[in-house]
Amino acid sequence: MKIDKNTINKIARLSRIKLDDKESEDYIKDLNSILDWVEQLNEVNTENVEPLSNISSSILPKREDVSNDTNSSEEILENAPDKLEGFFAVPKVVE
């Protein structure tokens, strides 16, 4: 079994998703069966094969260094669940 309780906790933590025990159990089962299934890729010989990240064959387009002044803080904050004094607000962080 590739995914055990520890692993699921670790990846849930990395993903910032809280799981209860029941969910953990379910995901351990699901993820193990999915990982077993994708294991078949090991049958494929990929020696000397370049990984493909994006199908596009074009060159990365670049923009000119022109700054716009159309930004507005009201627009950016419009959908914020908590905003104060022009800032996004989140629970206090202690560094």
Next chain:
Amino acid sequence: MSKSSLKQTLKDLDTKKISIRELNQDYLKRIKENENLNVFIHFSEENVLKQIDNLENDNSAKKLKGIPIAIKDLFCTKSMPTTAASKILENFNPTYESFVTQKLLDEGSIFVGKTNLDEFAMGSATNTSFFGNTINPLSKENEPLAPGGSSGGSAAAVAADLCLGATGTDTGGSIRQPASFCGVVGIKPTYGLCSRWGIAAFASSLDQAGIFSHNVEDASILLQSIAGFDQRDSTSAKVDIPNYFENLDDDLNGKTVGIPKEYSIDGTPMEISQIWEDAIKVLEKKGVRIKNISLPHTKYALPTYYIIAPAEASSNLARYDGVKYGFRSDEIDSLDEMYENTRAQGFGKEVKRRILIGTYVLSAGYYDAYYLKAQKVRKLIADDFNKAFKECDFIVTPTAPSAAFPLNEKQNDPIKMYLNDVFTVPASLAGLPGISIPFGKDKNNLPLGIQILGKHFDEQQVFNTAVSLERSYE
């Protein structure tokens, strides 16, 4: 229910046989009658009426003036909230308009509403939506069927004639499979043909916008409207967009069709093999040369896809954290608590499953074994198609391994659900254009789809083949 085509409607509007208001009133009426299908996440009659008012006062000529279009709720729209069918985007009102929807607005179309989908486009039945299932309009009473997914709402909206066309997105089959299930036309163009700007991302290297319509001609008109280069999307292609509709040519004489042997899969229902053979016969009659081809890595496409797509998704969905927009949990004793509870409560089960698997395959120690391996196999799959297209002009296959299935089937086994995409995923990985058109029925009189794949940016050939098959079938 007589469905008029977009092409015919444009003529009727032009000759004043019908007004924009009359036309849209008709659609509004049907939308209200079909509320039980749960096609729309957002529908506001008032909003539609306002758009009609605006267009009536607009004297400029526009290509799609007054045409009712439904928008998959993954496209950000200024005039309507955008949810991606997720609780985490509850009450999100974009202050911007996606590239694709802006194009449709510029052409004068009317947005009738935002259609339901699988949450963040992750699913094959439109049953992972926070806003409930969409019901396939072809369902018989007492036996609700799934419309397919993820763009099930858009496919159903066209099938139920609630609009003259709809936008969708296709990452591994999310346009083609629901088109097949709902008996409509659905095209996913080449990766990069339509800008992804303003579409909530699922898997960036695969996501592509496309169109649902009643027929191939309509699809060719609508695709032309939403295609084009966008400098705000670094993967957007700088290619000329032909007038697909004007160039439609159903004469396929002398062309070569590729028939991939790997798409004959054990367990495929007889009827599906049958319509595939029927399609090949029709093409043969039209003077098309039949070429048996091999795409040897086909069977690895699904596992490849189910590594790459979740990996990208796990990162793309990290921005939904309760800070800038959307849902935030009430249990927020610390920043981390806020993240963990917001995301636990805001995302549904399938989305969480994919985030977790994606996080795992990218994590230290597993990257090479899973993600890198999948990217390499993806290269082999793309190469398979490149080789095949040296020998043929287009490829024809079934769209999906089954007709529409009952709503609550297949819910508990993710792999079984993933197998729905077996015929659509390879072309997604290779970034190729593909269309699904209705072509025959199964024993329960449910529609079945045929898929036509073309070379990169050869949407014209895809349309030509599709229109030719469609005309022979009618």
Next chain:
Amino acid sequence: MNNLIKGEKHDWEMVIGLEIHAQVKSNSKLFSSSSTKFGSSPNSQVSLVDAAMPGMLPVINKYCVEQAVKTGVGLNAKINNYSVFDRKNYFYADLPQGYQISQYKYPIVGEGKVTIDFKDGTSKDIRIVRLHLEQDAGKSLHDQNPSKTYVDLNRSGVALMEIVSEPDIRTPDEAGMYISKIRSILMYLDTCDGNMQEGSLRADVNISVRKPGDEYGTRCEIKNLNSIKFIKQAINYEAKRQIEILESGGSIEQNTMLFNTSTGKTRPMRNKEEAHDYRYFPDPDLLPLKISKEEIGKIKSSIPELPDELKNKFIETYKLSNYDASVLTAEKQTSDYFNETINSDSELKNHAKIVVNWITSELFSLLNKNNQDLINSPVSPENLGQLIKLISTNEISGKIAKDVLEEMFSSGKTARKIVDEKGLQQVTDQGEIAKVIDEVIAENPKMVEQYLAGKDKLLGFFVGQAMKLTKGKANPKMLNDILKQKLNKKN
């Protein structure tokens, strides 16, 4: 040079590497068109892309790419024709995307080196591992509200060049000199404004200690230091902390540390990413960045003279010492000022050392005292040149010149004008000086007696008295000579 520090039990050596974050001097951000202006009101320079709104996509800033290449050339580094942008995934309030776009496996610039110069004339190479482009995060403010952290995304997405050194640095001073040198190169290239106070240039310091000759020890990383003073303080404190632990039999835990600027102490970050796992992968929203040889050539040809080239030129042309030349070239404004001064009069070329001294000690101390910058100096290079010419032609003495410079500084008048108005020309008339000396000798017979009896030190007293009578204008050499002559005659 002995770089070792004494512990209770034996000597220790520090092993230090720096990761410098230099903000690219650009108008707009790395992947969006928002302005990069410093000090604007919160969240006013945030585009939909910077706030990571759904469906927003990055598009790279061409100018930032060019500046990274330029900087790479300035660091004598290999420019990579192929580089890739990766996503570094982690959650933090001021990281709106949930990932930072950076470069991991394939950076835009590879290995290079910079040279630092010591006072004793020796120098040392510090090797550069790489330079890559990445996005800055936003800013979290923890002290504005008792129960909340505020987030300002104005900085979010600003282009940074991360310059990573090998652990070649052995002392806090070397660390300071290294970052000064990098800053100098960036400012000559004009790729970064070098403003450490505003955070345009800041560093993470990796430090470990070892017994000389041993393998590297376990290191700690001190985050986000934005002044050379703090860098040195933090290194000193952290090295001592590590040595104390090791000498008492403990071991160092690899940790990320914060430096408290008011206490001068380091402490581990509380909010440790317990499982550091950034899950880097190529950003699928971007394609690989390819730069052709032609593009690199074009950028290379646009590069101005860099400090090291200029330093060698100064040494050769003006016969300056390595150290003087490196002080002059440490900042572009200084070498520019020197060039303008020395070229203001053909005579001055023969007095380069005097020019250096007047700039780096007299003028600099005035600027310091008045909290001013060389670039806004009230004394122009031409005027300073004129003053130095007055000294070199013996028209005024060096001592008077200092007063003249002060007045030039405060009034803005030229040296010539001040000297003329106040009649400060040196007295070089032998007769006049002799007359004054006679007066002094006559007035101090006792002193003369003592001097003649062997109290040589009294010569200074006579010089002082004579200077006083000439208001300091007497040519010191002539005064000395005539005084000795006259006193000895008495013998």
